[in-house]
Structure formats: structure tokens, C-alpha cells
Amino acid sequence: MSKAFNARAAIEEVSFTVREREFVAVLGPSGAGKTTLFRCLTGLLAPDRGEIRIGGDDIGALRGRSRRRIAVVFQQFNLVNRLTAFENVLAGRLGYVPAWRGWLRRFGRTDRLFALECLDRVGLLGQAMQRADTLSGGQQQRVAIARALAQRPSLIVADEPVASLDPNASVGVLDLLRGIARADGVGVVCSLHQVHFARAYADRVVGLSHGRVVIDAPTDRFDQAAFERLYGPQPAEAAPTALAALQH
Numbered sequence: 001m002s003k004a005f006n007a008r009a010a011i012e013e014v015s016f017t018v019r020e021r022e023f024v025a026v027l028g029p030s031g032a033g034k035t036t037l038f039r040c041l042t043g044l045l046a047p048d049r050g051e052i053r054i055g056g057d058d059i060g061a062l063r064g065r066s067r068r069r070i071a072v073v074f075q076q077f078n079l080v081n082r083l084t085a086f087e088n089v090l091a092g093r094l095g096y097v098p099a100w101r102g103w104l105r106r107f108g109r110t111d112r113l114f115a116l117e118c119l120d121r122v123g124l125l126g127q128a129m130q131r132a133d134t135l136s137g138g139q140q141q142r143v144a145i146a147r148a149l150a151q152r153p154s155l156i157v158a159d160e161p162v163a164s165l166d167p168n169a170s171v172g173v174l175d176l177l178r179g180i181a182r183a184d185g186v187g188v189v190c191s192l193h194q195v196h197f198a199r200a201y202a203d204r205v206v207g208l209s210h211g212r213v214v215i216d217a218p219t220d221r222f223d224q225a226a227f228e229r230l231y232g233p234q235p236a237e238a239a240p241t242a243l244a245a246l247q248h
């Protein structure tokens, strides 16, 4: 896919494959094009060129409900604050929260039970009836993951899902995402700022720099040279830190 803003390329011929059960980390400095890529993947933005295929289907050409096959998790959770955790997850059955009122009544028993099951999977059954804005950041992100699960997606796309969370909550969220990839056969594409999280959780690293893929390799091949190709040469003082991040 390629996408330009005002004739300036944000992503340029970005291409990669995500397999079932695979957790792919997207790394790259700010401005590399990660969010643009993710917004194109999820249909929030129309790419200038390119396509997203799931199996044989061109998702970009599909409308409405088929889009549910790609679920999104955002950095800022994007829950509806005044709704309960349960209602937010139920909204996942629609893909996105519709603007009109009274939509909850449309859901039958099967959908409601499935929403509760999704909340149970992220460990929040006990908080089902709590308003979203009274949950902690980590809990809100787990509700967002439950909402993604409620879509029964083939692919989960998470744009810096732990950037607003403390280290413990981050680990909880990444454990969940990787567990879902493994257990449900879902592909997970997840952008991260902390290289050590990519090292710990990802099967593969896709590195973006100036809108292009400069690295696409199994995580254990993401070494110091690859690190510097993405983030630039590290000054001697920073080297131990960079290395510690890699070895964490």
C-alpha cells in the first residue's frame, strides 16, 4: 500500500504478510508511517494504491460487515465512556458503535452471552456492568480487546496499544494479544515503541523508516544493526541502553 498527504508519501509500497497465529511487531520512529499504515489497514483511511488480502479476499473492496474481519485496538482505547464494559463489547458485534440510539435492543441472547464470554477471556467479567470511564487504563484496553474479540476477527491491528499504560498493565495487554493469536489462530499486527516488548512478544518484526519497510525478519534476527537501521546510529553513551533494550 501507498498513501501520500499533500503529495508527500507517508507510506510507500509497504508490503508484508501476517500468518495465522503470528504476532508481528511494527517498529519505527515517530513519523515513520505506522499510524497511516494501520488506518489504511482498518479502512479509516483510503490508501492511494494497494490492497489488503485476507485469504483470497480483497478486504478493501468489501463493504460493511466483511470489514469486521479486521479488528482494531487503539492507543487511547476508544471506548464509549458513558457505556458499560459490556455495552462496549457488544458494540464489537456491529464493528463500530453506530451513532443512533436504541441499538442495544437489537442484540439477542447469543450476542449478549458471547459479549460476556469475551469479557471473561480478558479477565473482566466482574466489571461487565461498570462504566468504561471508571475502569483503569489497563482494564479499558482489555475491554477494547474483548470488543475486538467480539468481532471474531481474522486479524487484529493494534496501534501502540500499550503506549499509555504502565509496565505491568502493558504486559497484561501484550500477554492477551499473543494468547489470542495462538489460541484463536488470529494474526496480530501491533506497533510498539519499546523494542524490548517486541523482543519478548513478537514472532516477527517489520521495521518502517520514512514510510518504507526496511526490516522484515524473525525477531531473533533483530539485532543491533537492525536497531540502528531503524532508529539511527546510537551514541556510545546510549549503546548500553540500546543493547539492554535488545537483551531484556
Ligand SMILES: Nc1ncnc2c1ncn2[C@@H]1O[C@H](COP(=O)(O)OP(=O)(O)O)[C@@H](O)[C@H]1O
Pocket (backbone or CB within 6 Å): 005, 006, 009, 010, 028, 029, 030, 031, 032, 033, 034, 035, 036, 037
Ligand atoms: N492526516 C494527515 N495529514 C497530513 N500528513 C499526515 C497525516 N497523517 C500523517 N501525516 C504525516 O505522515 C507521516 C507519517 O505519520 P504517522 O503515520 O502518524 O507516523 P507514526 O505513526 O509512525 O508516528 C508523518 O510525516 C505525518 O506528519
Ligand SMILES: [Mg+2]
Pocket (backbone or CB within 6 Å): 034, 035, 036
Ligand atoms: Mg503513530
